[in-house]
Amino acid sequence: MTLDKRSCMARAQALMAEAKIENLKYAALELRLCIESQTYEKLRAFSSMVPEDVLRTWQPPQAVKMLLEFEPHADQTFTIYAGLEEEYGKPAKEMSFVGTHSSLRLGWLRKHYNKLGSLLHAPAVYEPRLHNLATLKQYLEEVIEDLKEPLESTITGGAIRNVVNFTCSECGKPVIANAETLRKKRKAICLNPQCKAEYYANIDETGQVTLQLMATGFECASESCDGVAQIENRKLEVGIEFSCPKCGLRHQIAHREWGYGPIEK
Numbered sequence: 431m432t433l434d435k436r437s438c439m440a441r442a443q444a445l446m447a448e449a450k451i452e453n454l455k456y457a458a459l460e461l462r463l464c465i466e467s468q469t470y471e472k473l474r475a476f477s478s479m480v481p482e483d484v485l486r487t488w489q490p491p492q493a494v495k496m497l498l499e500f501e502p503h504a505d506q507t508f509t510i511y512a513g514l515e516e517e518y519g520k521p522a523k524e525m526s527f528v529g530t531h532s533s534l535r536l537g538w539l540r541k542h543y544n545k546l547g548s549l550l551h552a553p554a555v556y557e558p559r560l561h562n563l564a565t566l567k568q569y570l571e572e573v574i575e576d577l578k579e580p581l582e583s584t585i586t587g588g589a590i591r592n593v594v595n596f597t598c599s600e601c602g603k604p605v606i607a608n609a610e611t612l613r614k615k616r617k618a619i620c621l622n623p624q625c626k627a628e629y630y631a632n633i634d635e636t637g638q639v640t641l642q643l644m645a646t647g648f649e650c651a652s653e654s655c656d657g658v659a660q661i662e663n664r665k666l667e668v669g670i671e672f673s674c675p676k677c678g679l680r681h682q683i684a685h686r687e688w689g690y691g692p693i694e695k
């Protein structure tokens with residue numbers, strides 16, 4: 431069985447020819463595989479930025495999520511610094527992109543990838559509207575129709591400048607973020623599922639972006655040490671333990687405090 435996008439599509443269409451519920455469910459699976467195959471193929475276009483071994487660690491939903499970061503919108507250049515405040519580094523370089531023209535819209539991809547997935551479960555969690563044979567058939571036909579053209583189109587070269595990339599200071603894997611999303615949300619998240627480190631995006635008047643790990647510094651409790659441990663904010667809670675990066679002294683978070691004061695007008 432070959433899992434390339436065209437073979438998946440061909441099998442889906444063959445299954446649709448006899449519209450029985452079991453055939454349609456298999457067709458939904460084939461169409462989902464087709465979307466996955468298309469997604470990985472597109473991501474391979476970024477292989478200079480996303481190494482193959484990293485790509486292989488992504489489960490399809492992460493791959494789809496990653497691909498959404500590449501959605502071409504804006505056309506700005508950015509200089510990116512990653513990591514903790516004191517260690518600036520790695521300005522993002524412009525990268526080449528295969529396929530500025532993407533006829534398979536990424537919003538479409540996410541929506542139908544999830545919807546097709548919901549068809550693969552037991553009836554109790556079916557999307558009720560798609561439980562009906564005729565409705566399901568019609569839905570799958572629509573997906574096939576939407577997929578047909580992108581599958582046939584040849585990818586053309588171009589340049590994309592709306593993606594920022596930097597190395598995650600926590601796991602060392604490349605982080606890729608859509609520049610426009612970054613502007614709006616002021617936040618980037620490492621897409622490595624084992625990491626998920628969060629970065630705050632500072633944007634100055636000139637549009638320059640500085641990314642900073644969302645972390646809090648804790649000074650070493652030892653009198654003779656000036657080490658500071660940076661702990662990611664999302665991991666902070668009473669009871670967690672950490673070591674001083676300088677002397678190795680173990681610490682434990684004992685309590686939390688919120689500071690506040692009147693707003694000055």
Ligand SMILES: [Zn+2]
Nearest residue numbers: 598601620625
């Ligand atoms: Zn990371």
Ligand SMILES: [Zn+2]
Nearest residue numbers: 650655674677
């Ligand atoms: Zn220390």
